[in-house]
Amino acid sequence: MAEIDLQKIVSHCKEYGFIFPSSEIYDNLGAVYDYGPMGVELKNAIKEYWWKSMVQMNDNIVGIDSAIFMHPTTWKASGHVDSFSDPLIDNKDSKKRYRADVLLEEKIEKFKEKGLKELAKKGISETETDDVKAKASRDYNKGLILEAEYIKAAEAGDLKRYKELIEEYEIACEVSGSKNWTEVRQFNLMFATKLGSLEESATDLYLRPETAQGIFVNFLNVQKTSRMKIPFGIAQIGKAFRNEIVARQFIFRMREFEQMEMQFFVRPGTELEWFDKWKKIRLKWHLALGTASSNLRFHVHEKLAHYANAAEDIQFRFPIGFKELEGIHSRTDFDLTEHQKFSGKKLQYFDSELNQNYVPYVVETSIGLDRMFLRVMSESLKEEQLENGETRIVLNLPPALAPIKVAILPLVKKDGLPEKAKEIYNQLRFVGRTFYEEKDSIGKRYRRMDALGTPFCITVDHQTLEDNTVTIRERDSMNQERVHIDQIESIVRKQVDMNQLLQKAMI
Numbered sequence: 001m002a003e004i005d006l007q008k009i010v011s012h013c014k015e016y017g018f019i020f021p022s023s024e025i026y027d028n029l030g031a032v033y034d035y036g037p038m039g040v041e042l043k044n045a046i047k048e049y050w051w052k053s054m055v056q057m058n059d060n061i062v063g064i065d066s067a068i069f070m071h072p073t074t075w076k077a078s079g080h081v082d083s084f085s086d087p088l089i090d091n092k093d094s095k096k097r098y099r100a101d102v103l104l105e106e107k108i109e110k111f112k113e114k115g116l117k118e119l120a121k122k123g124i125s126e127t128e129t130d131d132v133k134a135k136a137s138r139d140y141n142k143g144l145i146l147e148a149e150y151i152k153a154a155e156a157g158d159l160k161r162y163k164e165l166i167e168e169y170e171i172a173c174e175v176s177g178s179k180n181w182t183e184v185r186q187f188n189l190m191f192a193t194k195l196g197s198l199e200e201s202a203t204d205l206y207l208r209p210e211t212a213q214g215i216f217v218n219f220l221n222v223q224k225t226s227r228m229k230i231p232f233g234i235a236q237i238g239k240a241f242r243n244e245i246v247a248r249q250f251i252f253r254m255r256e257f258e259q260m261e262m263q264f265f266v267r268p269g270t271e272l273e274w275f276d277k278w279k280k281i282r283l284k285w286h287l288a289l290g291t292a293s294s295n296l297r298f299h300v301h302e303k304l305a306h307y308a309n310a311a312e313d314i315q316f317r318f319p320i321g322f323k324e325l326e327g328i329h330s331r332t333d334f335d336l337t338e339h340q341k342f343s344g345k346k347l348q349y350f351d352s353e354l355n356q357n358y359v360p361y362v363v364e365t366s367i368g369l370d371r372m373f374l375r376v377m378s379e380s381l382k383e384e385q386l387e388n389g390e391t392r393i394v395l396n397l398p399p400a401l402a403p404i405k406v407a408i409l410p411l412v413k414k415d416g417l418p419e420k421a422k423e424i425y426n427q428l429r430f431v432g433r434t435f436y437e438e439k440d441s442i443g444k445r446y447r448r449m450d451a452l453g454t455p456f457c458i459t460v461d462h463q464t465l466e467d468n469t470v471t472i473r474e475r476d477s478m479n480q481e482r483v484h485i486d487q488i489e490s491i492v493r494k495q496v497d498m499n500q501l502l503q504k505a506m507i
């Protein structure tokens, strides 16, 4: 099976109505995308899988849908006004802009990867301690030294040191090849706008850069109205906006994107236990989709955010390498405490078992819906070489996520076959999104459905008119079976049922 690169995914998404560049007739808007008719179905199915696994399957998690606009003090309290920024650096020759932290992290990764190859040749395992690995490989050692320097600079917020490291380690621009860099400066990622019609009295607002704060400021509203007892969680799916500096990896890094976040409120002191539990639960959720476990890994944050006492990412092997898909963070009581301070309102919980008031600690799971979409696309899009020498493009999505669940195809456009096919179509649309197509040869129609990820095609032929049987073709195996019309619904329903995924995801 041929490897699929990012460019193939981008073209496939465009050609089959999954994703279009935003405002394409005006030559696109950078790092902003629109979801087409197939894309919106797949996106909604991913949301449903996440939402149900959080809210439906857990008695102690409820959902909300908070506004994108929030009082501007929210972002002061959360630390975003002062520190939600990325260090940027420009190459003077190519004028290309980079994130200085990413340049350094990539260099560390390169040293380590090279080191691991050397170690493998010497028969030394990846699981050895860093000490052993550093002694046996110069490159691995260099990676560790740079990493330590980088963390020191990051913790001190020392942008000058970033530049020195970029120069010392001779990091070059990928376009010009030169090492002619500007100074490193901080760039706040929040989009600002104004509320109110009068310029003088308008209030400065931000488009939210994460959905989490809408959960924190509603903590007591939700806890009281839903009578929640700690430990409990609040889940939310919604848009977030970041003015990303480097945004050229399709929907991996967008300026407008969607997050699926869950904040889990716990007793102080129990947060690391919950952190471990949520790591396991979330990994199971990912694996339930049938992913090879070698495509997922945990990555421990080298540099903790100002609010966290533990943080790990679930990384997925995207066509652009292993990258963050989801973050699991132990956010301590930072956010609620800050909102108490800035609002002057108490955000505490009375724990009747302990007979005590406290500000709960929070463990968050935060996943980008669009990144999840890209992950599903990357692992589902396949180019298969068939025995007859042809190539087949197939999107072998988990059936519960497929935009179209079943296609009804009359073999020919005459002899009463379309009428019979439409009868079946009208019955099946209660099972899920159903598609009717009578144009083109049957082979072509099958190929199109394969490329859209449709798990089943039903073909209505002359025999159907005689004995009410049809052929049902399964997407991945391409096996065709003759079944009675009355059997179709249960065959399809069983495969496309979201509950199957939910059951697999249960811990």
Ligand code: ATP
Pocket: 210, 242, 244, 251, 252, 253, 254, 255, 257, 258, 259, 324, 325, 326, 327, 366, 367, 368, 369, 370, 371
């Ligand atoms: P990165 O390091 O890739 O910039 P982050 O650590 O800033 O990500 P978080 O703030 O932890 O990301 O956001 C949680 C999740 O939201 C990420 O794991 C990712 O899936 C998603 N996400 C963040 N930024 C973007 C973006 N610009 N485009 C698409 N998804 C994003």
